[in-house]
Amino acid sequence: MPVLKADFGACQGYANCVDAAPDVYDIDDDGVVVLLRTEISEEERPRIEEAARSCPVNALTIEDA
Amino acid sequence: MTGTVLVVGASIGGVRTAQALRSEGFDGRIVLVGAEPHAPYDKPPLSKQFLSGAWELEKVLLLTAEQAAADGIELRLGSPATRLDVAGSRLLLADGEALDYDKLVVATGASARPSPWRPESGVHVVRTLDDSRHLADALRQDGPVVVVGGGFIGAEVAATARGLGHDVTVVDPMPTPIGRVVGPEIGSIFAELHHRHDVATRFGLGVEGVEGVAGNLRVRLTDGSTLNAATVVVGIGAVPNDGWLADSGLAVENGVLCDEYSRAVDAPDVFAVGDVARWFHPGYREHVRVEHWTNAVEQAVIAAHNIAHPDDLRPHSPVEYVWSDQYDWKAQIVGRPVLGVRHEIIGTLEGERPRGAVLYQDDADRLCGAVTVNWPRALVQCRRLVTGHAGYDEALDRIRALVSAGPAMAAVPATSADG
Numbered sequence A: 001m002p003v004l005k006a007d008f009g010a011c012q013g014y015a016n017c018v019d020a021a022p023d024v025y026d027i028d029d030d031g032v033v034v035l036l037r038t039e040i041s042e043e044e045r046p047r048i049e050e051a052a053r054s055c056p057v058n059a060l061t062i063e064d065a
Numbered sequence B: 001m002t003g004t005v006l007v008v009g010a011s012i013g014g015v016r017t018a019q020a021l022r023s024e025g026f027d028g029r030i031v032l033v034g035a036e037p038h039a040p041y042d043k044p045p046l047s048k049q050f051l052s053g054a055w056e057l058e059k060v061l062l063l064t065a066e067q068a069a070a071d072g073i074e075l076r077l078g079s080p081a082t083r084l085d086v087a088g089s090r091l092l093l094a095d096g097e098a099l100d101y102d103k104l105v106v107a108t109g110a111s112a113r114p115s116p117w118r119p120e121s122g123v124h125v126v127r128t129l130d131d132s133r134h135l136a137d138a139l140r141q142d143g144p145v146v147v148v149g150g151g152f153i154g155a156e157v158a159a160t161a162r163g164l165g166h167d168v169t170v171v172d173p174m175p176t177p178i179g180r181v182v183g184p185e186i187g188s189i190f191a192e193l194h195h196r197h198d199v200a201t202r203f204g205l206g207v208e209g210v211e212g213v214a215g216n217l218r219v220r221l222t223d224g225s226t227l228n229a230a231t232v233v234v235g236i237g238a239v240p241n242d243g244w245l246a247d248s249g250l251a252v253e254n255g256v257l258c259d260e261y262s263r264a265v266d267a268p269d270v271f272a273v274g275d276v277a278r279w280f281h282p283g284y285r286e287h288v289r290v291e292h293w294t295n296a297v298e299q300a301v302i303a304a305h306n307i308a309h310p311d312d313l314r315p316h317s318p319v320e321y322v323w324s325d326q327y328d329w330k331a332q333i334v335g336r337p338v339l340g341v342r343h344e345i346i347g348t349l350e351g352e353r354p355r356g357a358v359l360y361q362d363d364a365d366r367l368c369g370a371v372t373v374n375w376p377r378a379l380v381q382c383r384r385l386v387t388g389h390a391g392y393d394e395a396l397d398r399i400r401a402l403v404s405a406g407p408a409m410a411a412v413p414a415t416s417a418d419g
Helices: A016-020 A045-052 B012-023 B065-070 B129-139 B152-163 B184-196 B293-308 B376-387 B392-405
Strands: A002-006 A025-027 A033-035 A060-064 B004-008 B029-034 B073-077 B081-085 B090-093 B098-100 B103-106 B110-112 B145-148 B168-172 B200-203 B207-213 B216-221 B226-229 B231-234 B238-240 B256-258 B267-272 B277-281 B286-288 B321-326 B329-335 B342-348 B355-361 B367-373
Touching (some): A002 A033, A002 A045, A016 A025, A016 B376, A025 B376, A045 A060, A045 B012, B004 B098, B012 B029, B012 B293, B065 B073, B103 B293, B129 B152, B129 B231, B145 B152, B145 B226, B152 B184, B152 B231, B152 B321, B168 B226, B184 B200, B216 B231, B256 B267, B267 B277, B267 B293, B329 B376, B342 B392, B355 B392, B367 B376, B367 B392
Parallel strands (some): B004 B103, B029 B073, B103 B267, B145 B231, B168 B200, B256 B277
Antiparallel strands (some): A025 A033, B081 B090, B090 B098, B110 B238, B207 B216, B321 B329, B329 B367, B342 B355, B355 B367
16 A cells, blocks of 8 residues: 655645645645655555645655565 | 657656656656756756765756656667657657657757857856856866856856855846846845845946956946856756757747647647646736746646646646755745735745745735745645646735744754755
8 A cells, every 4th residue: 555755855845745645645834745644555556746846945755665 | 548658858757758758657768868967957056065075966857867768768878869850750869870760859958048159168158957066166266256147047046156256247137037036026035035044246237248268257337337257057947958949840948838738739649747848827818938947847747647648638638847056045936926006915925034035916916926935834725726727815814824824933954965
């Protein structure tokens, strides 16, 4: 099952991920990404891959667990 | 769909199109054509972290050879496309190679508008990796820097040069340069940001000429005064890279004219994305060309989807979003503040710990745009509210509620390089 990862130190709060996939990405009061869940299905993967690739600082990845 | 997709242009729009084609299930051949010899790289850091030296090259790369190979993307770098034959479905490169295609995506981006002032040396633009490297070399020498153009690039370069210890002056013929985007009142707060960081501005003045050589330049302004500079940076906008399409048969009018699906008009096998695309925005009911990073990424996904799934075409109808990191400000702009008839500031944009949002109301009493400073959570909300055509009063309530909900955020450290 694909697993979401985030580099919380790299995140700059550009928030494109939240706009693209609000069901898995959110942002906290300090402007840092929050993972609403870490496991996703293969069916969701293309959409969430595209959301992860909308991060300007490459803070988001999807790995195969 | 199978066959061959040629993606022409290896910056953010082209790279993301190629990657999204795979995510969307396209299993044919993908060739990514890039004019420059470098591995595909990202542009926003070129006026900030890469320019200052805080980031190395590998951190700005968009697609390594290994990543390209893993996604089955063929890289064809170092030779610009010179001619497109739409009728023959063939692309010609400068080195003489011809590539045939089933679908082609124009993603050639935009170039820095060239400096009208051409002394022997010392005048820079910032658009490409080589531009940024040359300017970084120049900034390693002591001496004052004059930045011509007070827009986003100019302001970011000014902040970076100041962070490196230079005396910096920003010149622009507009009284408040960012005012073109955010209105004159908020624009003047952006101007104050320079002054708070000991950067001088000469706004409302044009440049008559630049003479001298690198290290010893004189910038003559329209009021008769002269600024001495070791280095001059010119950031006066960009022009779409569409000249190579002049005899292609495509409709080109300040960008490749496209329909709402990002397909070139009268050429259904050709798409365009990013800075070079002028597409019909169904929400605005007009053709627009947008030079924002996020638009290139979103349009890339749309174009890739529409190529891979021609029976399920999606229109590209985004709400604009752009950010600019200047000094201790992370400014984020969503929608079209310029359409605002009034605005209100929630929080504060000034002082030691700026964190605030400016909400703009259009003539239909809706939230048409917002500018946030050091407040990504408000940006997210505003982006949703603009997308949802929210009423202005509702938007004010929602953003005010965030003020009381969240703890005060620490200001971003006051360096230009880490924004």
